[in-house]
Amino acid sequence: MRHLTILAGGLAASVAAGPAMAATGPFFSLHNTDFVVLLGFLVFVGILIYFKVPQRITDALDSRAQGIRKDLDEAKALRDEAQALLASYDRKTRQARADADQIVATAKADAEGAAEQAKVDLEKSVARRIESAEEQIESAKASAIREVRDRAISVAIAAAGEVVAGQLSAAQAKKMIDESIETVSKKLH
Template sequence: MIVSISFLIFVGILIKFKVPAMLTGLLDKRAEGIKADLDEAKALREEAQTLLASYERKQREVQAQADRIVENAKEEASQAAVQAKEDIASSVTRRLAAAEDQIASAKAAAIRDVRDQAVSVAVAAAQDVIAKQTSGADASKLIDDAIAEVGAKLH
């Protein structure tokens, strides 16, 4: 019974000094602080999700741009290869044409040289034959005729 009375006196003193109200106020403040922390955490989480979504969108855009760049580079490389093949083909064609022209020119020069040589041999042979068959008097007569002919053509 003394314990009951002591307990009641103790509870009465606590009520008189408003300890339960202070404890309730402290608990309310603590609950408000926790609620504020939870609200702030929720806001930070939403902001983080927004940033994550933004970064993921930017990453997709950058990846798409990188894919386009790679595709363009492949296309340009393919076009460059085709152009190089065409250039090589035209170069080979030009070189073949130039070689054929050189061959034709060399052939024509060889034919000219053979003809010139044949003419020289023929003239030398004719000169030998004429020299052997022509006497001094005939040679003088031929020279006089040639001079007269040149004189007639010049005047």
């Protein structure tokens, strides 16, 4: 409150020295407006210094500068961190692409190898089937030849039996049967 009284006194002095009191006479007189303005200005500056306004302004500007510097440092740190993350992401992306390319190349090589192996296996399987079919054909052919031979033998025996039966007498037939039984009996024992 005391400070306001001093301020009001300085203000009242500057109002009392109105325009009617122009800069006339000696400089160091309350009737000289330039001197009154100078005194008012000095009182005003004195009040500012007394209340430490310049120091407060300086402190406020310093704290603001420190805040800005802190914000700038934080922004720089965040930018550096973002750049590090971006570089890490780029490295991981390149590594993932390289891994994917390697997997594709390996899969392609495995597929080609599997295709070659499947081709070889298929050729072997076809060869086995052809061989098996040829064996079956040979077996069927041998079986058919045996069947035809057996049939021919049966027909020949039947025909020979009829011819022999017509030419042999009962005594000769009995003699031949006995000889056959004796021959079979010798071969079995």
